Amino acid sequence: MFIISNLAKIVIVLLRFFRLGGGTSLPGLLIEKYFPSLISKSARKYKEIVLITGTNGKTTTQQLLKHLLTTKGIKVVSNVSGANLFRGIVSAILMDCNLFGKVRSDIAVFEVEEATIPNLVKYLVPNYIIVTNLFRDQLDAYGEVVKTRSYIQEAINRSREAVLILNSDDENVSSLSTGLRNKTIFFSIQDKRKKDIFFERKYFKFTGDKPRDNAFAEKIKINEDLSSVFDYVGLNKIFKNIEFSPPGIQNIYSAIAAITTATQLTNFNNKELNKVFHSFIPAFGRGELVNVQGRSIKILLIKNPASFTANLSMLRSKSALKLMIVINDEIADGRDVSWLWDSKVELLSEADISWITVSGKRANDMLLRLKYAEVALLSADVESNIAEALSMSLARLKEGETLYILPTYTAMLGVRKAIGNITKIREFWK
Amino acid sequence: MRRKLEITITHLYPDHMNIYGDLGNVIALYKRCEWRGISVKVEKVGLKGRLPKETDIYFMGGGQDEDQITVFRDLLSKKDDLTEQIEKDVSFLAICGAFQLLGKYFLTGEGKVIEGIGTLDIETRAPDTKVKSRCIGNVVASLNSEIFITERMQLDTIVGFENHSGQTFLGKDVQPLAFILKGFGNNMKDKTEGCVYRNVIGTYLHGSFLPKNPHIADLIILNALERKYEGKFNFDELDDKEEVLAHKDLLQRFNVL
The missing domain is CATH 3.40.1190.10 (Mur-like, catalytic domain)
Structure with a gap:
């Protein structure tokens, strides 16, 4: 030993x-x-x-x-x-x-x-x-x-x-x-x-x-x-x-x-x-609040229908919701994105949404899910590159507003990296 | 004045045969009817439930191993009714486990033969218990041009995700739905994917199959309308921008464009 x-x-x-x-x-x-x-x-x-x-x-x-x-x-x-x-x-x-x-x-x-x-x-x-x-x-x-x-x-x-x-x-x-x-x-x-x-x-x-x-x-x-x-x-x-x-x-x-x-x-x-x-600070991606240039970002990891649905159910009551959904299909995310269809995305159809940015390798799958859930697509932007999507979203976000980001696991790492390039954020293994 | 069209979708065993996003297919059929002004309703038939005397589209998804055996026993009691309706051209979309259960038999890994309801001329064998391989991953396949007029369709491929260990082989009474370009499909050998028999479509592409394959969804709806209202239909084309984008993402990923 x-x-x-x-x-x-x-x-x-x-x-x-x-x-x-x-x-x-x-x-x-x-x-x-x-x-x-x-x-x-x-x-x-x-x-x-x-x-x-x-x-x-x-x-x-x-x-x-x-x-x-x-x-x-x-x-x-x-x-x-x-x-x-x-x-x-x-x-x-x-x-x-x-x-x-x-x-x-x-x-x-x-x-x-x-x-x-x-x-x-x-x-x-x-x-x-x-x-x-x-x-x-x-x-x-x-x-x-x-x-x-x-x-x-x-x-x-x-x-x-x-x-x-x-x-x-x-x-x-x-x-x-x-x-x-x-x-x-x-x-x-x-x-x-x-x-x-x-x-x-x-x-x-x-x-x-x-x-x-x-x-x-x-x-x-x-x-x-x-x-x-x-x-x-x-x-x-x-x-x-x-x-x-x-x-x-x-x-x-x-x-x-x-x-x-x-x-x-x-x-x-x-x-x-x-x-x-x-004094408890949530783990990264589990609802931690990140401050970027005077704007707030809340990252809520989604990894299966239960966590996606729970988060949507929680967010649907927000007024003027600003949302970024990032779906990847690496091994850690699950290669199969069928779970998007088990998630109750319909919960968003009556939410007060200002805009949505859809990103990740499976951005178009997510966009399609929103379409079939009758979530207004006019308010959705699609950008598969996570860093680009984040800059786009931040540009639309006014001071004092909060952006909610729902990423899958590797997408969360991508979001973290993108935020890290803008501001300083602690390494996830600490 | 145009008459009001009505479609009934019967979702078989929604609680037991809904393993992974199978609901997406019902959502796709439902919305694509609704968007065209077709009045649509979904009826559920579960264990011990009775089949409707008349319906337009049956849908049945895949299940967990244990559930599949329970459902299978129940399905046997509905065999005659179901076979009769299928022979009278009712539309049926059978995914993964449902596809297997409609076949002649399923040979388990332990060598046990489970007799199927035999509506489809297909046989499924599980690999030997020692074999750990599964057909799992993204699938791209080109539609069988002998049964589809692919030139008139907006897409001539199907895309999706498969996850099964059973190896299915088609008999002479059914035709392949498509031919594999990427992935496995029915089995690891013959490059066929799914099957078509009368108005039944069986496939291993589970979950969000119809949303990303709107041409197949429309085909099912069209078949159902033509059977019900006895005539040719040219229904409104929908704006399928998002569907085609999601479909083509996979074609691009696997260089099939």
Whole structure:
């Protein structure tokens, strides 16, 4: 371990130095391939290991949980956005090891891609498994919902000691605990707006064989800037007036999952928690507000019908909406753009739209989707080049106005680069 | 005065056979009727539902493996009705899994034979369980000029995305819908894509097939109108600028222009 760990670290340092991929996954790739069991030895030293999986909301849940624990002085290791395969997680652990192969952090909080988790739990023994939701995702990359769920079920079956933290508004998720003895906590939101969330058809029914604990959000208010205020009602704990900056109802699930887990690991009072939430900055592309030349840009990642629909449902009430939709079809976006037709773009047909810029490699597919959703095309500009489309949009945007950008994953990286060329923005792996 | 035209679309198993953007096809048929002033309605028939005595267009999409087996059992109970209507030239668009289920049989990877409803003279074999290959990716194919008067169509290609492991082979009673220029189509061997039988079109191009292939959408609508109102129709051309742009993007990407 000593030599391997150091070799890997040298690789990471070199990669970082030369800015190759942010040094996020390559060392892990070497370990994954040749010495996977070495990682269990280091990982065993963590006091707690939390794994977060599910289709949407993994990154926000992870970042918030990390933020909550860090403010309590707990040292947390986590993987960086997007590096959620085996190698990315191994890389994160390696980075956390000192020269003697000992881990520096107390708690590990990792977001894990769904198909990776059954293999991962062979090497890391999780104390907590959070499952956010099971939506239809990029079919060409991930396959069917039932298949995805079977991976998670397999991982859970292998993790007898793990506390399960499951979304009970999604029965395909809550049913993962059926017949198991694991301690389980369900989380949900009590708000009728959740009907706009694109839950998949119920393939599995939850058959409760014993009572489960519940945590939920209630009294939800969505602010003008789309951030939210809500109360958390958990196990013997109530937190009032939590202000949460990631936009919309859909993100509140991440907040509830993170609070539920954090309060299992440490204690908060209401005032503390409010303060911690107040200082939380969303991950890039998850509703972060960027200021460019006195104009505001809000970037909302869309990766499947659920996130696209949730964002449109949230934006349709805005007056004089300025929108840029960027659709790419690289592997990380899904090569197949059929999902645009599963998304309820019709929600925009009655929105008050000033203009829309459509961009990306599949700009014309998006334009066509807008046409069939009867969204006024006269207000749509098409420019497949992302940097060009951004300049066009910024030129139309007046001072004090907000531009909402909905990009797919690689399109988001393109948008980030384009913004970076105009202003300074932090690197995404930091 | 022009009479008011009416079209009924029957969407079969919308809950179970709707794996990935299949709804786009119903949206395309619906809007293209509506934009021409044709009165259009969509009826859904699910598990244990009854087929309508009379409809103009059937649509059925692809499903998850488990759902496909459930639907298949149900579809068998509707076999006689459906076959009769198809023989009387009702229009039917069958995508991916639906295309397979209308065939004679499906041979699973484990060697099990699932008998199909047999309306289409096609056979589908799953690759051996050891074979991990799937036909997956963008598809461009040129329409079969023996059955389509392609000179009179605004496009003579079809474009889309395929994602299937089943290998389908056409019998002599059906004709290929198109011939592959890029991608796989029915199978990895013979370069055919989809099939046509009477007014049935089967294809592996899933999701947003009709929006990007407006000439096929119009063909389906036209066939349905001519059958219903017994006569030739020349209906209004629509402005298909956006449809053609999205279609040609793929032709350009694969140098098929």
